[in-house]
Structures are given as structure tokens and as C-alpha cells.
Amino acid sequence: MPQEFKKQYKEILEKYILRQTEHNLYEGQNISRQLIQKNISPEEVISIHKASLEEIMSDLPEEVWHSFDLLIEVMVRYGLALKEHQTLIQKQQNIKMEMELAANVQQTLLKTKVPNLVDLDIGMISVPAKEMNGDYTHFLHDSTHVGIAVADVIGKGIPAALCMSMIKYGMDSLDGAETNPVIVLDVINRIVEKSVSDSMFISMFYGKYDTSKSEFTYASAGHEPPLFYCSESSSFSELQAKGLLLGVIPNVKYEQHSIALKKGDFVVMMTDGVTECRSKEGFIEQQTIMDIIENVKDQCAQEMVEYVFHKLEELQDFEQRDDFTLVIFKKV
Structure with a gap:
């Protein structure tokens, strides 16, 4: 001293x-x-x-x-x-800086552009609960087809982001937007099964809209079933399709179904951050979500997804517990 x-x-x-x-x-x-x-x-x-x-x-x-x-x-x-x-x-502080950097890299790497079609209005919103987003959305499109992948990693943080990069790699390897959903899921599943840890699983929905037929074809790998709104009957129904989560086993047989879209009809695709929203009283029921969507069924698709997000955010007292992703395909 x-x-x-x-x-x-x-x-x-x-x-x-x-x-x-x-x-x-x-x-x-x-x-x-x-x-x-x-x-x-x-x-x-x-x-x-x-x-x-x-x-x-x-x-x-x-x-x-x-x-x-x-x-x-x-x-x-x-x-x-x-x-x-x-x-x-x-x-x-160092970890926070690294997470912010990783989040910026993730946003750049996984960024996707919403296609602009004459007879299909598309709305999309994806809001992470934390820095890294465990949800993933990707579009494929050409002059007559638009494909949409909605995926959700069972896990958070950087490991989940790395899993998403595998899906991005798989989506980029596909021939084009006309590829059938079952083939898309098969390709992604094989990549995930070889490249991702056994402790990480991914649910994924893939849908393809054909503008020449006004037809929506879809398949699912253990993902939340989309909601189909029929304008003629003013009613909702679930688009069910059986299929195992991605990455469990290499050979999986996925179901594929199709549905015709008429003017005013729309398909609502989402992750469990939407279906498992919770208020102080408990989980928000599906009927409540459908009522919220129906309240804005006459608005454009982007206004619809943003309204649903803000309304559910309000019901949760602005406490977002999970990544929130919502995509709407609306026939116009």
C-alpha cells in the first residue's frame, strides 16, 4: 500500500x-x-x-x-x-451482446419475402418472445404457385436458431414452389434427422396454393392444424393432416390433402404461440381466437394478422410467453 x-x-x-x-x-x-x-x-x-x-x-x-x-x-x-x-x-452483458448479434444474424439469414399474387392476399406476422425466434416462416413462389412453410422448434435460444438454419438449407434445396407438400416435408425431415440433435424436434406445416385451380394443398409434420374459413357458410374448420415431427426417424409417411378456395375463403396458419395463449384465467380457447379472426374477416390479410396479434397480446396483459407466428392466405 x-x-x-x-x-x-x-x-x-x-x-x-x-x-x-x-x-x-x-x-x-x-x-x-x-x-x-x-x-x-x-x-x-x-x-x-x-x-x-x-x-x-x-x-x-x-x-x-x-x-x-x-x-x-x-x-x-x-x-x-x-x-x-x-x-x-x-x-x-457479454452473453446479451452475443445474443443480440446472433438474433440479427438470424433475422438476416432467415428473412423471407411475402409474394404478391393477383388472386391471393397474404398476411404474415412473426414476433419472438425473446431475442431468438424459435418459429420459422418461408415462402416459395413462381408465376402460378406459392408455397408456405411454417415451422416451430421445440426449444429456445441459439440451439433452436441453428435448427432453423437446417430448415432454411432444406427449403433452398427444393426445385420450386410447385413441389408437393409431402415431398417438401420428406426432404426437410431427412436433413433434420441427420443434422440435428436427438433432443431437438421440429413441427412443420407446408401448404401450396395453385393459382390456376384456386386449390390449396397441404401436409403437416406434427404441427398445429390450420383453420379454414368458408365464406359461404361463415364457419371455421381445422385442416387435419397426420405426420410425425421432423427429426424423429428418417422415413416418415405424410398425409396430403387439398381444398378449393372460393372468394372470401381464407386459411389461417399458426404456431402454438397463437393456440396456447394464456390469460390470468387460463388458456384462451380456440373459439375465442376464431371469433377474433372473424371480426376482421373483411379486412386485408395483413391487417387481419396484426389485429389478431394485438388482440391476443391484450388478452395476455401484454406478457408474451412464446414465439408468435400467424400467416393468412385469403382468396380475393
């Missing part, structure tokens, strides 16, 4: 004991900067204080000097805990 610092501290302490002015306190505050710069621990400060006080007021009772020994022991533990706390905070 530099002797000049001990001498400086003793002078400040002596002045404060004699005068106790605001200026004396200010001098004490300024010296704290030197403590940080010279990396002087709390227990060392107390030792300096005790030594200085012994020179200034040597006639203090012995019990007072013993109390400083106790305080030094307390500060030893406190100093160690403080250093651990500061180290933890620094690690958390």
Missing part, C-alpha cells in the same frame, strides 16, 4: 473529525476514485482507517478497536462476493 495514500487518507480523516464540513466529505468522496484505480479492497480501506484513527485518537476504548477487526472480516467476505457479482454481471 503506497505510504502517500495512507498519509493522504489520515489527513482527510483528521480534518473531518475536527470540522465535519461538506468540503471534508467531498474530499472523502474524491479519494474513493483512487481506491478503484489502485484496486484497493474494502478490507484494506478499513485497515487504513483503523491505523489512521489509532494515530489520531489513541485513547479510544479497546472494544472499539476490536470492532474494526470484525468489520475487516466482514469486508473480506463482502469484497469476494462483490467481485463475483461484478464478474457475473460482465458475463451476462
Whole structure:
């Protein structure tokens, strides 16, 4: 410990004991900067204080000097805990910066463009609950077809993002938007099964709209069934299709079905962040979600998905617990 610092501290302490002015306190505050710069621990400060006080007021009772020994022991533990706390905070800040960087990379890598078709209105919204998005949406399209993949990783964070990159790789390897949904799921499943850990599973829905037939063809790998709204009957129904989650086994037989879309009909595709929304009273029922969608059935598809998100956000007291993805194909 530099002797000049001990001498400086003793002078400040002596002045404060004699005068106790605001200026004396200010001098004490300024010296704290030197403590940080010279990396002087709390227990060392107390030792300096005790030594200085012994020179200034040597006639203090012995019990007072013993109390400083106790305080030094307390500060030893406190100093160690403080250093651990500061180290933890620094690690958390580093992790946060890495997560933000990874999230930006994910957004760039998995970005997809919503196609613009004459007779099909498309709306999409995908909002992550945290930095990394465990949901994935990807469009394929040409002059007569538009394909839509909606996937959800069972897991969060960077591992989930890496799984999504495998799906992105698989989607980019496909020939085009006219590829049948069962073939798409088969290709993606084989890639995921070979490349992803056994502890990570992915549900995925793939649908293809044919503009020449106004026909929507779809298949599912254990994903949330979409809702089909029939304008003629003003009713909803689920588009069920059996199929195992991606990545479980290499050979899976998926079901494929088709449905004709008439003007005003629409298909609502989603992840479980929509169907498993919770309010204080419990899970929000499917009928409530359907009622919310039907309230805006006459609006454009993008306005519909945004309205549904904000309405469900409101019902959850603005506490989003899971990634939220919603896509609507609306025949116009």
C-alpha cells in the first residue's frame, strides 16, 4: 500500500473529525476514485482507517478497536462476493451482446419475402418472445404457385436458431414452389434427422396454393392444424393432416390433402404461440381466437394478422410467453 495514500487518507480523516464540513466529505468522496484505480479492497480501506484513527485518537476504548477487526472480516467476505457479482454481471452483458448479434444474424439469414399474387392476399406476422425466434416462416413462389412453410422448434435460444438454419438449407434445396407438400416435408425431415440433435424436434406445416385451380394443398409434420374459413357458410374448420415431427426417424409417411378456395375463403396458419395463449384465467380457447379472426374477416390479410396479434397480446396483459407466428392466405 503506497505510504502517500495512507498519509493522504489520515489527513482527510483528521480534518473531518475536527470540522465535519461538506468540503471534508467531498474530499472523502474524491479519494474513493483512487481506491478503484489502485484496486484497493474494502478490507484494506478499513485497515487504513483503523491505523489512521489509532494515530489520531489513541485513547479510544479497546472494544472499539476490536470492532474494526470484525468489520475487516466482514469486508473480506463482502469484497469476494462483490467481485463475483461484478464478474457475473460482465458475463451476462457479454452473453446479451452475443445474443443480440446472433438474433440479427438470424433475422438476416432467415428473412423471407411475402409474394404478391393477383388472386391471393397474404398476411404474415412473426414476433419472438425473446431475442431468438424459435418459429420459422418461408415462402416459395413462381408465376402460378406459392408455397408456405411454417415451422416451430421445440426449444429456445441459439440451439433452436441453428435448427432453423437446417430448415432454411432444406427449403433452398427444393426445385420450386410447385413441389408437393409431402415431398417438401420428406426432404426437410431427412436433413433434420441427420443434422440435428436427438433432443431437438421440429413441427412443420407446408401448404401450396395453385393459382390456376384456386386449390390449396397441404401436409403437416406434427404441427398445429390450420383453420379454414368458408365464406359461404361463415364457419371455421381445422385442416387435419397426420405426420410425425421432423427429426424423429428418417422415413416418415405424410398425409396430403387439398381444398378449393372460393372468394372470401381464407386459411389461417399458426404456431402454438397463437393456440396456447394464456390469460390470468387460463388458456384462451380456440373459439375465442376464431371469433377474433372473424371480426376482421373483411379486412386485408395483413391487417387481419396484426389485429389478431394485438388482440391476443391484450388478452395476455401484454406478457408474451412464446414465439408468435400467424400467416393468412385469403382468396380475393
